[in-house]
Amino acid sequence: MASTSSRSTAVAEANPAQAEAAGAAAAATITVRVARFDPEKDKALRWQEFSVPTAPGMTVLDALVSIKEHQDGSLAFRSSCRMGVCGSCGMYVNGKPRLACQTQVGELGQVIEVAPLPNHDVIKDLVPDLSRTFEHHRAIKPYIIRDDEAEMASPTREFRQTPEEMERYLQFAYCLKCSLCVAACPTAATDPLFLGPQALAQAYRYTADTRDCGWQERFDVIATDHGIFNCHLAGACSEACPKGVDPALGIQLMKRTLVKGPAHRAPAPIVEEPKSVIDESKRPQAPPPTV
Amino acid sequence: MRETRLWQLHLFSALALIVLLSLHMGVQHYEKILTGLGLVGENVRDFASVAGRAGSAWWNVLYVLLLGFALYHGLYGTRRILHEVWYSRRATRVIDTLVVVFGLAVFIYGLWGILQATRMGGAL
Numbered sequence: 001m002a003s004t005s006s007r008s009t010a011v012a013e014a015n016p017a018q019a020e021a022a023g024a025a026a027a028a029t030i031t032v033r034v035a036r037f038d039p040e041k042d043k044a045l046r047w048q049e050f051s052v053p054t055a056p057g058m059t060v061l062d063a064l065v066s067i068k069e070h071q072d073g074s075l076a077f078r079s080s081c082r083m084g085v086c087g088s089c090g091m092y093v094n095g096k097p098r099l100a101c102q103t104q105v106g107e108l109g110q111v112i113e114v115a116p117l118p119n120h121d122v123i124k125d126l127v128p129d130l131s132r133t134f135e136h137h138r139a140i141k142p143y144i145i146r147d148d149e150a151e152m153a154s155p156t157r158e159f160r161q162t163p164e165e166m167e168r169y170l171q172f173a174y175c176l177k178c179s180l181c182v183a184a185c186p187t188a189a190t191d192p193l194f195l196g197p198q199a200l201a202q203a204y205r206y207t208a209d210t211r212d213c214g215w216q217e218r219f220d221v222i223a224t225d226h227g228i229f230n231c232h233l234a235g236a237c238s239e240a241c242p243k244g245v246d247p248a249l250g251i252q253l254m255k256r257t258l259v260k261g262p263a264h265r266a267p268a269p270i271v272e273e274p275k276s277v278i279d280e281s282k283r284p285q286a287p288p289p290t291v
Numbered sequence: 292m293r294e295t296r297l298w299q300l301h302l303f304s305a306l307a308l309i310v311l312l313s314l315h316m317g318v319q320h321y322e323k324i325l326t327g328l329g330l331v332g333e334n335v336r337d338f339a340s341v342a343g344r345a346g347s348a349w350w351n352v353l354y355v356l357l358l359g360f361a362l363y364h365g366l367y368g369t370r371r372i373l374h375e376v377w378y379s380r381r382a383t384r385v386i387d388t389l390v391v392v393f394g395l396a397v398f399i400y401g402l403w404g405i406l407q408a409t410r411m412g413g414a415l
Binding site: 187190191192193194219223224225226227229230255258259 | 292293294295297298299371374375376378380383387
């Protein structure tokens, strides 16, 4: 605080107009309309308005934290990392599914509407129930499946995979499981049994992985009545993804894989045992531990 | 894999419809172009011309295929939409059964119509 005050004084002495503008910016407020829902009291969402003082670089999550700290401690929302990595703070901000921690209030205008993610049940206020997304994700077996169970149980070495082979699925591996794509999906809006873009893109991510050979098990899950062929290819999922993953592309590639089979017919083998071993004896050794 | 085959057939029927509908529309509605190219005679919608086509095996095969592919393509799409509107597992089975029964009934009725036209065309 002391350093901020002294900097302000210095600016005021140097340029009074600039100091006035800085003061005005500090005093600026925005209106945040928040959808509230208490399962014990409410039958439907209701809106509540808060006036929040803004600061440069403020995010929607910062605004919600400010409301919770200074105005209404009962406001419920979910957040964790505050840096767009964990995917906890997915919300419907000004009509679009976004991560609250990645959305600057300065981009949104004077009035900001924040609601829970569509296509999800609401637990409380801005907290969506993500259990269906996780259920669908679990259903497509999101892990490497191999036929050499002994190697899987107690691995001896790495599985061979070239950088080019990794490129085939890499972008889909950035999925946060934030469920913004499901919130944007028009098919998920009408059909709760639809597997959804998140799970379907992840089905492609693991099927395209050359270390995997569990495609038939995934085909049985996704090529069903409410599976991959229900996708309308609206592309809203790809627009919504905060990490630049393109689930719509993943779904199209998965459809091709269903028809033609995966590019690899057998899972990648483990790397060979090295033929020559580097002589470690001549390398300088780390000093012995002092504690 | 059943759904994959049904979807593949849906795509194939779309391609087939482009060809079959182009032929149908070309002959029925753009006859001036075909006449200009010397591919058909004039007055393709005269009774004699229609009856002549009805008696032709090639045209009948074309119309049976058009009927089948159009029905399949349309009903597959309808089924997908209905699956989203009524999404319980039981509803899915009921919709599938109704779509198959309706599709077969309309196809048989259409087939009967084409056979009747063939008989009339052949009688002329």
